[in-house]
Amino acid sequence: MALLEVRNLQTSFFTDAGEVKAVNGVSFDLERGKVLGIVGESGSGKSVTAYSIMQILASTAKIKEGSSIKLDGQELVGSGEKVMRTIRGNKVAIIFQDPMTSLNPTYTIGHQLMEAIMLHTDRNRAQAKERAIEMLRLVNINEPEKRMTQYPYEFSGGMRQRIVIAMALACEPDILIADEPTTALDVTIQAQILELMNSLQKELGMAIIMITHDLGVVAQMCDEVIVMYAGSICEQGTADEIFYNPCHEYTKGLMRSIPTVSGEEETLQPITGTPIDLLNMPTGCPFAPRCDAAMKICLRRCPENMDINSDHRAKCWMNVKQGVEDGSITLASGETAEQNTAEGGESNE
Amino acid sequence: MSDKLDKVSAQDAVAAPATETPLVEVKGLKQYFNINTGLFKSKPLKAVDGVSFSIKKGETLGLVGESGCGKTTVGRTLLHLYKPTAGEIYYNGKKIVTKADVDAFRKKAAMVFQDPYSSLNPRMTVSDIIGEPLDIHKLYATKEERTEKILELMDHVGLNSEHASRYAHEFSGGQRQRIGIARALAINPDFIVCDEPVSALDVSIQAQVINMFDELQDKMGLSYLFIAHDLLVVRHISNRIAVMYLGKMVELADANEIYSHPLHPYSKALMSAVPVPDPKIARANQRIALGGDIPSPLNAPSGCPFRTRCPYATEQCAAEMPEFREVSGGHFVACHNLDKAN
Secondary structure, rough: OOEEEEEEEEEEEOOOOEEEEEEEEEEEEOOOOOEEEEOOOOOOOOHHHHHHHEEEEEEEEEEEOOOOOEEEEEOOOOOOOOHHHHHEEEOEEEEEEOOHHHHOOOHHHHHHHHHHHHHHOOOHHHHHHHHHHHHHHHOOOOOOHHOOOOOOOHOHHHHHHHHHHHHHHHOOOOOOEEEEOOOOHHHHHHHHHHHHHHHHHHHHOOOEEEEEOOOHHHHHHEEEEEEEEEEEEEEEEHHHHHOOOOOOOHHHHHEEEEEEOOOOOOOOOEEEEOOOOOOOOOOOOOHHHHHHOOHHHHHHHHOOOEEOOOOOOOOOOHHHHHHHOOOOOOOOOHHHHHHHHHHHHHHHO | OHHHHHHHHHHHHHHHOOOOOOOEEEEEEEEEEEEEEOOOEEEEEEEEEEEEEEOOOOOOEEOOHHHHHHHHHHHHOOOOOOOOOEEEEOOOOEEEHHHHHHHHHHHOOEEEOOOOOOOOOOOEEEEHHHHHHHHHOOOOHHHHHHHHHHHHHHHHHHOOHHHOEHHHHHHHHHHHHHHHHHHHHHOOOOEEEEEEOOOOOOHHHHHHHHHHHHHHHHHHHHEEEEEOHHHHHHHHHOOOEEEEEEEEEEEEHHHHHHHHOOOOHHHHHHHHHHHOOOHHHHHHHOOOOOOOOOEEEEEHOEEEEEEOOOOOOOHHHHHHHOOOOEOOOEEEEEOOOOHHHO
């Protein structure tokens, strides 16, 4: 059994303008000790997925019925605030993009660290202080005893993020959710933080969910990758599969739109158009309006999740088309037959 | 190390650089801000401390460095948005001294800002935003000509002309950045300072805007000073790249050269820290970890600013700032210990 099992997660925001399906049927597993990357553009639902796991959503948002989030076999959806309080910080911890806003500017670092420790464990003040200093040392803060009495403004951005990580790890969570942890930081500081997260992950054996839009960070950190677009997963698989064998047009587009490592003089191939308006979702594949390879069926029907191989799944009609062309998919049921005729019509045009 | 350098310089000696007048040249630019440290006390913050470079016509110079290194200040001071504390700025070989010089320079030099949200006035329509530089520099004779120019500019940057009467908030980030670029193009400039123009955009939109910068350069022969912290993007768009650290320029070289053979210990660490979007390379990548943080520019270290984090620092580094010297054709570095570092 996987450590975290998310099944058909649907989170919607109910606004005056209508229902915004920010997360629309997301399913994935997270194994112990693995790093899972969630990539996608702003508004693709990657942060809302994380907040749904923690249940720290805005009051206008609701996790809809039929969603399931199981942590170690325990169902979290609908479990109530009391149960969630034992989960948050203890079993699942989260760190946010901007370390300044996640620290209280009016309390010392020591106070905030100790508060988290005393809240979640039965350590007394002295023990909590000891633990806090130990954690600061773990994240490479020099002179931790002295630093305990300082306020957040006295630290640089990278150090603040390290303190937030120390706070998140103080109770030895099973899962650390990192929501764009290095986006606000400079590259050399980013390298420090990623290195730190990597070594701590190995040392403590926790699982990490890494939310980012930076494919470079994903390549460096993650074992498995989920690519999200318009609230649903369009492709998921191991990092190598996603980077070297992308099977969804959106993922392919993302890979083409970033400058390559070799730095050869080539024009970038951007994805045309703009991200979709979640209030006006199309009936078919959400990426179809921006997709260069879109076929008729893409606009009409949402593609099913399809196994590319044992480590790789994608939701794209192109794979069905390819499968039919090279004969690996046969017209088994009436369902697929209908799809294929629809496609056949398209390719004849 | 010396082998490598000799080889490079031999190559460059063959292809002798043309000695044309650079479009924009900066010599010893300094920009200090006075920071109040007490009731009657103040202290200079040396945001830019003696930076020199030149940009040829049609060239893109990338400027990289971490936050607080002064790269944005260089761009702003260059356009006299701040009055330089010291240093000389030349445009087409002519030194900019008087107010009239500045005005003339600004007719040919524009700026694109990082944040497409705060850099557009929410109370102005798109046509007013793009038309404002035309109004200021009186670049039209009749009202019809103004409208025509605005629509032409919108077309240039791929904006629908029907959107001319809309307000900035009705557009997405990428489209807003296009409005900002159209505004910069309004004066028909030779030179544009691009201050992190794509940092706030999503990856897929980022590529659209980068391609547009490329196309405009080809079409209009523009020169860019491209300030950014995303090194892969900078390398893609730039001919040459300058690396800044704490107000000083530490290295300047051809874009691919600085990426594949950085010489300064800071550039080396910076290049190795770039997250590479390729899992196999990323896993094998030996990152040079820099300890500590960038010091405050208010208490900059003596001598070489990087010495507090540099693994090769010696007493000499604390005593004097290394000279920014050319080690091979077009490759400038400021470091005392190049032999040790390479």
